[in-house]
Amino acid sequence: MVGVKLRILLFGRVSDALGHELEALIPEDGCTVGELRRLIADQTGSDLLRQKGVRASVDKQVAGEDAMVRPGAEVAFFSVFSGG
Numbered sequence: 001m002v003g004v005k006l007r008i009l010l011f012g013r014v015s016d017a018l019g020h021e022l023e024a025l026i027p028e029d030g031c032t033v034g035e036l037r038r039l040i041a042d043q044t045g046s047d048l049l050r051q052k053g054v055r056a057s058v059d060k061q062v063a064g065e066d067a068m069v070r071p072g073a074e075v076a077f078f079s080v081f082s083g084g
Contacts, residue, residue: 002027002028003025003026003027003028004025004026004027004028004071005023005024005025006023006024006025006026006036006069006071006072006073006075007021007022007023007075008021008022008023008024008036008040008075008076008077009021009074009075009076009077010022010076010077010078011076011077011078011079012078012079012080013079014048014049014054014077014078014079017046017048018044018046018048018049022040022043022044024036024039024040024043025039026039026069026071028071030068030069030070030071030073031068031069032065032066032067032068032069033056033058033063033064033065033066033067033069033075034065034066036056036069036075037049037050037056037065037077038050049077053079053080054077054078054079054080055077055078055079055080056075056076056077057074057075057076057078058073058074058075059073059074060074
């Protein structure tokens with residue numbers, strides 16, 4: 001795939017399993033959060049980011065599966081936190 005490298009930050013149990021950050025190659029015109037999850041699962045061989053309870057943020061805003069991820073965006077995946 002021709003594309004653009006995107007740096008992805010990881011937090012919580014996600015980072016425990018996959019490290020603090022990843023790079024993924026995304027299409028030049030971007031992709032959805034759901035598509036990014038699939039790309040990362042293919043790249044890492046891990047379905048962790050596709051599990052229920054793992055949230056995403058795009059440019060510091062919690063994002064749903066249909067949210068667009070454009071080149072240069074700040075993307076993070078994190079497990080749901082407990083506590084107060």
